[in-house]
Amino acid sequence: MEKKLIYILNSYSKNSAQHFYHVVHLLETMADQGVDITLVIEKATDIPEVGNKIKIICQKDNGKIARVRELSKILRSLFDEGYRKVFVRITMPAAIIAINIAKKYGAEVYFWQSGDNLTYDKKQPILPRIKWYLTNYSLLVYIRDHVNFFVTGPESMADYYVKNLKVKREKVLVLYNDIDDKRFESVNxxxxxxxxxxxxxxxxxxxxxxxxxxxxxxxxxxxxxxxxxxxxxxxxxxxxxxxxxxxxxxxxxxxxxxxxxxxxxxxxxxxxxxxxxxxxxxxxxxxxxxxxxxxxxxxxxxxxxxxxxxxxxxxxxxxxxxxxxxxxxxxxxxxxxxxxxxxxxxxxxxxxxxxxxxxxxxxxxxxxxxxxxxxxxxxxx
Incomplete structure (x- = not known):
């Protein structure tokens, strides 16, 4: 089976303090192991230097509606090229767009989230909690019900989402965060x-x-x-x-x-x-x-x-x-x-x-x- 993957990353900057910087190295390694990868970056201040290992598409449009249309067009084009698997890291609007378009092509959507913050958010004061239920939580519930695989890690987080978000057990896929042990090593x-x-x-x-x-x-x-x-x-x-x-x-x-x-x-x-x-x-x-x-x-x-x-x-x-x-x-x-x-x-x-x-x-x-x-x-x- 041909291995083709669309990976949607919410942001990238080589000067960012966030962990999204790590993702590119993981994708490069997967490409070295035979996966045809297209990386779609929603917000990029820099373009990752990957040579010809992976294809990179950075969204350019401004404005919420324009960006929805742009991402939809990108995904349809990639599905027409034969991609049938989409991995979305954290960003819920992109996951919802991918879910709705993927259905027409018989493609699968994988949505990554890890954290026991549901417990924390449900304990917030009443007004922030209502806002959270109407925005973040409602989107998460839609994704829960319609995504092919809800991806999390490590193992106990699978149990957490089954219990607290009511994700169906058969939808949960455990994957690990990775570490570049050549960057993070001890010194004398x-x-x-x-x-x-x-x-x-x-x-x-x-x-x-x-x-x-x-x-x-x-x-x-x-x-x-x-x-x-x-x-x-x-x-x-x-x-x-x-x-x-x-x-x-x-x-x-x-x-x-x-x-x-x-x-x-x-x-x-x-x-x-x-x-x-x-x-x-x-x-x-x-x-x-x-x-x-x-x-x-x-x-x-x-x-x-x-x-x-x-x-x-x-x-x-x-x-x-x-x-x-x-x-x-x-x-x-x-x-x-x-x-x-x-x-x-x-x-x-x-x-x-x-x-x-x-x-x-x-x-x-x-x-x-x-x-x-x-x-x-x-x-x-």
Whole structure:
């Protein structure tokens, strides 16, 4: 069977801090393994450099109606060329367009989403919750009912969507996020010192790293000051490096300026994903104190970079860890235990080293090469 795939990506920029940057490498690897791929990018400030490996189409029209017409025309043209499988990552309007056109051609639509944010959104105040039900949730329900495959990962997220969104079990397809283990790798002590100098991080400090968009669901204000203001954190000779922008960035910066412990925190701001690996390489411990998760790519980035992780036990986080690393999962509301776990890792090098070895072995199942084969086997079964 000829393997042809349309992949719809909502946005791409080589300077973006978002994870969409990763997708192109996965598609290139799938192309190397014999898949004919056309990548459709809804919003692009740059065109990915892929040579002739994959065909790239960037939408150009402005305005909602014009963009709907443009995407519809693109899909019809590709279906006429013999494509019969469409993979849509996250963007719900594109999924609905693809679903309605694909039916006429006997094509299949795969829609990717991962996250236990339904639980979070349903607890919002009444007016935001009503708006969410009328917009996002209603679109998601339509997709649930009409898409061929609802794609998510890791395994526990399949159960989550069956239970909380009522997706039919036979529609759920589990696929993993991937990690480029050549970008995210550990370095020796000399290279780490050189990188610290380059990034302006004190060479003598142990580094606790946080990488994510600064949004309410990441609970920065709840967890991070509590950690940094601890005397035990200071005695561990540690510094907290915070990488990320987002809607809470200005609020957090104002809180930071007033803090008596700001010498223990560096707010880096948004860093392009193409450059983010340097921060992992200088770290000693990675933290992910999120209230809601799906398949947290930052965690597998940390694992691949040779870092032990302290994270909240939410979404599919537990699924992607080995037995030793799982001991450092904490209830999402227990910030005292979260802080204690971080301090413990900072002060027990033998435990850190044990987890590092486990993580570097365990994360191999998520390498781009392994995940690309998984995509091909499960989409073109």
């Amino acid at each position: 002590e000399a290279d780490q010192k050189a990188l610290k100098e380059k990034l302006g991080i004190p060479i003598d400090k142990k580094v606790v790293l946080f990488v994510h968009r600064l949004t309410p669901v990441k609970r920065f204000s709840y967890q991070i000051p509590f950690l940094a203001e601890s005397e035990d954190f200071r005695r561990a000779n540690a510094i907290l490096i915070v990488v990320g922008g987002g809607p809470e960035e200005n609020i957090i910066y104002e809180e930071y300026k007033k803090s008596l412990f700001k010498d223990c925190i560096q707010l880096i701001g948004k860093v392009p994903n193409a450059e983010i690996m340097d921060y992992y390489k200088v770290a000693d411990v990675f933290i992910n104190p999120s209230y809601s998760e799906g398949f947290p790519r930052v965690v597998i980035e940390a694992m691949s970079s040779g870092l032990p992780v302290v994270a909240t036990d939410v979404g599919g986080t537990r699924d992607i860890m080995g037995p030793e690393q799982k001991k450092f999962l904490v209830d999402k509301d227990d910030r005292t235990e979260f802080r204690n776990k971080v301090i413990y890792l900072l002060t027990h090098s033998e435990v850190r080293n044990k987890i590092i070895l486990e993580n570097k072995e365990h994360v191999k199942r998520y390498t781009t090469d392994s995940v690309s084969k998984m995509y091909i086997e499960r989409i073109f079964k």
